[in-house]
Amino acid sequence: MRKLNQLAATTAAAGLLLAACSPSGADSDTGNGDGGSGETLIVYTNSNADGRAEWLTAEAATAGFTIEVVGQGGGDTTNKILAEANNPVADVVFGLNHVYFSQLVAADTIEPYTPSWSEEVDPALGDPTGDGMYWPVVQQGIVLAYNADALAADEAPTDWTDLWNDERFHGRYETVDGLGGATTQLIFAGILTRYQDPDGDLGVSDEGWEQIQGYFEHGSPAVPDTDLYARMAAGDVDMGQMFTSGIPSREEEYGVTTGVVTPEFGVPFAVEQVAIVQGTDQTEDAQAFIDWFGSADVQAAWSAEFDSMPVNAGAIEQADASIVEFHAGLQQQDVDFEFVTENLSSWIEKVELEYVQ
């Protein structure tokens, strides 16, 4: 009996703990979205790594916003919002590109809002439907990066397809077989979209699929938990996929000089967007937060801190010239996003089943 009592006591204590560890201001949060406290904004993002979440929380606090950043991968964040559609936890979501956002819009999980800075951004980078459901904040090139210390510029490949078609690069580039990441999916989208063929499997010609096969056949598989740059530094591989804002910090950390391949087709751009989650009961706070977050000054600071390429014209002016220059030098690939959005998940499934080795 004594043990049973202990058990009961433990249970009670556990319950108390759970209640006690709610963050301040979000006490009533557990059951029903963000409750009525009207204080803490829940921000979902896939752009939380490398201290971004902490930085944003602190900066927002100075600006008068109490926020809680919940970071997960792009796919997970999307799935999470979809799953919570009828009982949303998040108030704001940012960082996802429009492939994900179009899924969210389709599921009716985004509340339309036109931020105060909407005039300061290139509308072409935002919602391609023109409905203005979500708005761009950061643009990110998805590139093939190589170790410039190992490969001279004229030895480097000129396009992704060189990697498997030119024996020199066999085994020297990293292939990623976890296909859930936004970066990886954009790479495949960027390649497959060039081989559009209405008669082909999933709208892609056989030649297109041969490229995917080549990609896996001749690559060096990514090593879990080991960064591409760590492998480049160790000499295991010489090149691999990279998102542009990640390059400067990695160059510094691993002491690798980066070269970037610039195919004639251009490189796919992932434009990180921001929007309000449908069902928030803090619409005004959420709007104010977005107005603040996307503003030129904040985006400039964000860029300075995390080497990102802003979208806001005012922020671009203030941003590090080298970053702006670098991105200006990248030709944006004209990806048919409608085609991609429609087929991406089927492509990924096919790649998983038939090509990943």
Added chain:
Amino acid sequence: MNRSGVRGMLRSPFVIVTGVVLAWFVVTFLVWPNANLLIATFFPDGTLTLRAVDKLISSERAMRSLTNSFLLAVVLSVTVNAVGIFIVLVTKYFDIKGARLLWFGYASTFIYGGIVLAAGYKFIYGENGIATDVLLRFFPGLDPAWFTGFFAVVFVMTFATTTNHMLFVSGALGKVDQQTLEAAKSMGASDWTILWRVVLPMLRPVLFAVTILTFLGGLGALSAPQVLGGREFQTIAPMILTFSTSLTSRDIAALLALVLGVATIVLLVVLTRVEKGGTYFSLSKVSSELVKQKISNPVVNVVVHVLAYALFAVYTLPVVLIVLYSFVDSRAIESGELSFGAMSLDNYARVLGQSSGLRPFIVSVVYSGLAAVISVVGLIFVTRILSKYRNWLTTAVEYLLHIPWILPATMIALGLIMSYDHPNLLVGNIVLTGTTVILLISFVIGKIPFTLRLLKASFASVNDTLEEAASLMGARMMYIFRRILMPAVLPTALAVGALNFNSLLDDYDTAVFLAHPLFQPLGLVIKANTDGAVSLDARANTFVYTVLLMVITGVTMYLVYGRAMRPGKGRRRRAGRGVLPTSGGASVAPVPDASTRPGAGVTARTATQPSAEVA
């Protein structure tokens, strides 16, 4: 024993109340979500779609993964038994110097498992690993990436899943009657003959049950293949995980899960058949305790000692190194260097000092604790009814309660999301997604079969006449339950609760789908730390988390098992007659579960297990 029919059973108010709650739970959380998921995937428009079957059959990778999973299961059945029986024999049967120390080494799998364990082994044996460095010094030609693929997976899983042997085979061995050994010896049998012809055959039922668990564990293995399998050795479980996250590919995940499910069912049926095979144990009333056997052949004796300590090293090395590395800075970890001068408490200060550092811990502890308590307490009532009344209704309910064995945790999580992301009358029109409750529910669901099996065995070991005697003296059902049955099953209940608690602490598969964003459990944080090595501190943080996890699980195991193993004092100890799952009275040992903490993640399959009551 009341074997009465359904009608008689329903006369008891206790049964009715428990039954109503149970029926609601089964329908709401076991049947409907999963049925919903299966219907949605295979009958999207009301008609059967076999798209997934076509896709799978034409996918070379999928078929190879399936083959690999079965291959792994078969090989593990052999290797785990070989190692498992060996460690049980050297700790409990043979007279080996330092057997107690050895036991603690082998028991290291009690305190860590899953992705943490796989990562630990990789850290030591992988490229740049300390063991690989040493090996390279002796064999310069060795491929630094030698520890990968099939071999590595089998190696790691072999040592990670002997926990079942430690728990259940040890228990069964303890019940072997010393007199039978003496009888064999008197008839001139050698050490080997006694072991092979007398002892092992007596362990057959429990070995069989453990083998099935191992097989199922191999079939559903997730983290070990993921971390160590590399491209050349992929298995099903990671594929299920991959496909289940994508809305369009979910049918493929469901189909793969069904393949595993069917294999599980087939094995369980076989097990049940064999269970009925008969009594293997001495039923003698005067059995005498097993005395440790000396190995008479000096050469064999030395060889066994050497082997035992070699295994000890294999078992303890990862734990020791993880603990040591948790004190050194990230750069030293990266390079695999280890110098005592570089050790400090910085990592701990960083992890615990952050305002957010402790939070995932508390969240995990609270979730796991609640899930463990709810599953055990709830199932005590349920099991009580299931074991008291035997009729078609209770049999059907019992089968339904095993559903979580058949479907992987991922699928169950998806089913819950699909079914309760909109108001549903079954749960009072509350939307469960986006709440803190849904993760708790799925934790509880996942622990049902394991808890049920062990509790049932425990109830079975309580003599029916105790209950009759009490009722004759006027005790009401609840009073009997409280005063007579509870004390008898409490040790098992506590042990099961502890195992449940431990296995949920670092859960990732379920949490990734269901966790409330503000209450993220440890598994998610650990995974986030291991994803991408952008931050050098991440790995150090992981070590710290791992050590803290081991401390928590270690303490839990000690509270439940350690105390019971101490020579007892006071009369209360008698209550522990049924002590621990390892020694259920009449049953041979309510056997295990691949998901008892130990195998937990390495065998990912949340709960696969049968029990081997001989009765």
Added chain:
Amino acid sequence: MIRYENINVTFGDFVAIPQLDLQVDEGEFFTLLGPSGCGKTTALRTLAGFVQPAAGDVHIDGRPVTRLPSDKRRVGMVFQNYALFPSMNVWENIAFGLKVRKESKAEVDRLVRDIARRVDLSDEQLEKDLAALSGGQQQRVAIARALVLQPKILLLDEPLSNLDAKLRGQLRIQLKELQAQFGITTLYVTHDQDEALTMSDRIAVFNHGRVEQVGTPQEIYDQSATEFVCNFIGDSSRLTPDFVAQVNLGAGSDLPLERSSYLRQEKVGLQPNPALPRSAALDGVVVSRRYHGVHSSYTVSSHGSTVKVMQREDGTVQPRVGDAVTLHVNPANVLQYTPDGVAAATPDVAAAEVTLR
């Protein structure tokens, strides 16, 4: 006191008791005797209320109790394995039922100590753990636990079968003494005929769920009503028609030859018994001899029958294997049964009594 009326008990397809009618009187020590699986325990458990009969009624004190729960029938029970609660000490075990009744603490303690004294358990033993008690002491705890509630009926389900032979003998006496002392109506289940014969006031012999015979121990033994009872109780030899014919011839009796005939081993002698003048003398040869100390058991072959003979070891010279002997048989002691197993006629009681004298 206790009356079974038309009781029928079935378990699924298995009919454990087809039809039972039985009456037990106040204060009686009544034994249900039979081989295992004969339904005796089921009959006991039906009385206790653990088994619900499919038909018929059980009456206690003239009141039907069939629908009454166990604890309302005022029966106490001692189980074969005692069913002592391992989680409680001796005192707690005995006090269990009193506590359930919510007697005052002082009253509970008084009653427990009182009953303990009467079954010879010391105060010191009351505080002990069950494991510290011997089998005999455990049994007394079980009896005390049953008696402390002052039941009208005490049920004993093979309470001695777990004990060794010597203890069994002692406890048999103690148990009977206790029963006499308390004067409580007792139903005793056993498969041991010695226990039944020595302890019982009356015995009911069970076979396949039916009562073969009810009677005093002596009636059961000397006037076994059926062939089954004759075989189950005591040690007897089956006689060939030839043997019976020789008996008829020697004693001038007219025992029918076609019936099954038996002769108990102590009712045949190797010397003529002057008290039984009408005996027949038959020739035989000793086949084997077993020495028991007090007596020897001979097997004698005679007229096609293998006759067991008990011979007192009184110091006289005894025949050895192979010796020719003469069997002295009183036809009144030959038990005869019709082909359906029922006693052909009441054996000649007068003659039997002469035999005893």
